[in-house]
Amino acid sequence: MDIKSMKNYLxxxxxxxxxxxxxxxxxxxxxVLFYTFNVSMLVMVAYTAYIFFPVHISTAFQFCLHLxxxxxxxxxxxxx
Amino acid sequence: MELSAKKTFIEHxxxxxxxxxxxxxVGFGVxxxxxxxxxxxxxxxxxxxxxxxxxxxQKDFVPLYQDFENFYTRNLYVRIRDNWNRPICSVPGPQxxxxxxxxxxxxxxxxxxxxxxxxxINMGSYNYLGFAETDPNALKTVAKELQRYGxxxxxxxxxxxxxxxxxxxxxxxxxxxxxxxxxxxxxGFATNSMNIPALVGKGCLILSDELNHTSLVLGARLSxxxxxxxxxxxxxxxxxxxxxxxxxGQPRSRRAWRKIIILVEGIYSMEGSIVRLPEIVSLKNKYxxxxxxxxxxxxxxxxxxxxxxxxxxxxxPNDVDVLMGTFTKSFGAxxxxxxxxxxxxxxxxxxxxxxxYATSMCPPVAEQIIRAMKCLMGLDGTxxxxxxxxxxxxxxxxxxxxxxxxxxxxxxNDDSPVVPLLLYMPGxxxxxxxxxxxxxxxxxxxxxxxxxxxxxxARFCVSAAHTREMLDTVLNALxxxxxxxxxKYSRYSKSSHPELYxxxxxxxxx
Numbered sequence: 001m002d003i004k005s006m007k008n009y010l011x012x013x014x015x016x017x018x019x020x021x022x023x024x025x026x027x028x029x030x031x032v033l034f035y036t037f038n039v040s041m042l043v044m045v046a047y048t049a050y051i052f053f054p055v056h057i058s059t060a061f062q063f064c065l066h067l068x069x070x071x072x073x074x075x076x077x078x079x080x
Numbered sequence: 081m082e083l084s085a086k087k088t089f090i091e092h093x094x095x096x097x098x099x100x101x102x103x104x105x106v107g108f109g110v111x112x113x114x115x116x117x118x119x120x121x122x123x124x125x126x127x128x129x130x131x132x133x134x135x136x137x138q139k140d141f142v143p144l145y146q147d148f149e150n151f152y153t154r155n156l157y158v159r160i161r162d163n164w165n166r167p168i169c170s171v172p173g174p175q176x177x178x179x180x181x182x183x184x185x186x187x188x189x190x191x192x193x194x195x196x197x198x199x200x201i202n203m204g205s206y207n208y209l210g211f212a213e214t215d216p217n218a219l220k221t222v223a224k225e226l227q228r229y230g231x232x233x234x235x236x237x238x239x240x241x242x243x244x245x246x247x248x249x250x251x252x253x254x255x256x257x258x259x260x261x262x263x264x265x266x267x268g269f270a271t272n273s274m275n276i277p278a279l280v281g282k283g284c285l286i287l288s289d290e291l292n293h294t295s296l297v298l299g300a301r302l303s304x305x306x307x308x309x310x311x312x313x314x315x316x317x318x319x320x321x322x323x324x325x326x327x328x329g330q331p332r333s334r335r336a337w338r339k340i341i342i343l344v345e346g347i348y349s350m351e352g353s354i355v356r357l358p359e360i361v362s363l364k365n366k367y368x369x370x371x372x373x374x375x376x377x378x379x380x381x382x383x384x385x386x387x388x389x390x391x392x393x394x395x396x397p398n399d400v401d402v403l404m405g406t407f408t409k410s411f412g413a414x415x416x417x418x419x420x421x422x423x424x425x426x427x428x429x430x431x432x433x434x435x436x437y438a439t440s441m442c443p444p445v446a447e448q449i450i451r452a453m454k455c456l457m458g459l460d461g462t463x464x465x466x467x468x469x470x471x472x473x474x475x476x477x478x479x480x481x482x483x484x485x486x487x488x489x490x491x492x493n494d495d496s497p498v499v500p501l502l503l504y505m506p507g508x509x510x511x512x513x514x515x516x517x518x519x520x521x522x523x524x525x526x527x528x529x530x531x532x533x534x535x536x537x538a539r540f541c542v543s544a545a546h547t548r549e550m551l552d553t554v555l556n557a558l559x560x561x562x563x564x565x566x567x568k569y570s571r572y573s574k575s576s577h578p579e580l581y582x583x584x585x586x587x588x589x590x
Contacts, residue, residue, distance in 0.1 A: 019505060021507070024507045025510055030117075
């Protein structure tokens with residue numbers, strides 16, 4: 001039953017998407033065009049995230065480390 | 081003061097959550113983008129052109145169909161056009177029969193299959209008191225007058241078109257409203273548009289509500305007077321305009337205005353709100369202006385005995401200078417009336433365009449109004465009229481309460497039989513109307529030009545002829561559909577905490 005209610009919920013979500021973006025009103029070829037555009041946009045965003053996400057995270061982490069590390073160094077040298 | 085004066089004035093105009101407005105614009109954005117795409121394809125011949133367009137020889141002239149309204153019509157309206165102009169083939173009572181229509185080319189053309197869909201519950205007709213009926217007993221006098229007078233008048237009021245039926249009807253209307261005299265016209269829209277020019281002219285000032293009906297706007301524009309608009313039902317805005325008008329006078333000469341007239345409606349049919357009559361009357365008395373009250377939707381529908389907003393607020397009909405109304409909504413007929421002091425009505429008999437040029441009301445229709453009005457006043461010996469008014473009040477309160485409890489956003493006053501249910505998104509307008517028809521319920525949905533672009537709605541008109549079972553059927557269907565289409569946006573579902581309700585409350589001392 002969980003699968004069935006999950007499927008119903010997904011169908012309901014799909015209907016909401018159709019209503020909100022007016023694709024419920026479109027003719028079939030317009031729907032194909034619209035969905036192709038949407039899916040391709042999503043795929044591109046996902047691919048970009050996949051490629052650049054780890055690099056961005058590690059760069060940000062290193063930057064934070066550098067910031068805290070250098071500060072510690074400076075205070076120690078002044079006191080000395 | 082009457083015993084039945086209303087003590088509290090509760091109106092709701094709840095705003096939907098922000099994401100709803102954003103998603104509505106997303107929907108319109110997508111629709112517009114595809115509209116441009118389709119226009120491009122039509123212009124370059126990639127698609128058959130079904131739209132109105134100029135002839136070849138006129139291609140170099142000023143373009144006719146490039147403005148936003150035409151763009152909207154051919155790209156967005158046509159997609160859901162099957163929800164409007166549906167032909168019915170029975171009396172528009174609490175239920176009616178519909179002719180089935182299908183389209184083969186996405187609403188550009190329709191064809192009838194020949195089948196009729198029977199007993200569709202009617203939530204769209206202005207049949208407030210249920211006088212749109214075919215019962216032969218009820219229509220006995222109408223049939224008799226039809227045989228006596230025929231159907232045509234073939235003349236205007238001032239020539240040979242005044243019958244004894246008109247005199248009888250006018251006396252009855254005056255008695256019903258409690259004024260000195262009344263005059264009836266053949267068409268409700270024409271009553272407004274042809275009589276306002278007779279009452280005001282150049283050098284007069286018209287203060288008109290933001291959401292007034294087209295007939296009032298047309299009449300105001302035809303008159304040639306200066307028109308200023310005040311915010312809907314907003315007394316501060318009206319008072320500011322009145323004060324500015326009296327202090328500054330006419331625009332360049334600074335002379336006093338010849339006349340200042342305030343145009344308002346009893347019930348506004350797109351919002352379901354009722355006019356704040358006591359405040360307007362006190363303002364008009366203070367600043368010496370005139371008041372023109374259009375009771376098209378409120379006559380017969382509000383008030384303890386159905387005499388309109390004047391009775392609803394417990395006021396004297398002499399407070400309003402010009403009482404106007406129509407017989408189309410609560411009386412099951414056609415036409416309009418203007419009532420007031422005898423001097424006013426006598427003036428209109430000679431100076432109104434409608435009296436001079438328009439054909440007068442036909443006798444069977446006049447008889448239908450006479451019998452409906454006699455029924456309402458109790459002059460036919462039964463209490464049927466009062467029962468109808470009470471039934472309408474009960475149905476209205478029940479319907480509105482249940483809709484509030486379910487969590488829909490409803491606009492308007494708690495006592496108005498016009499119930500707008502907000503849909504917001506353009507995609508949902510079509511889905512809502514089609515699915516309701518599948519469940520055998522006929523509704524009227526309204527979209528952009530008639531309402532603001534983000535506030536499309538479904539408008540229900542409760543009738544005294546609806547039984548509790550019919551209303552329950554409709555409410556259950558709405559519940560189901562509300563869950564499926566996700567329409568229950570209200571954040572203030574009616575519960576045991578009335579102080580959390582977004583409302584405006586006014587308590588009157590009486």
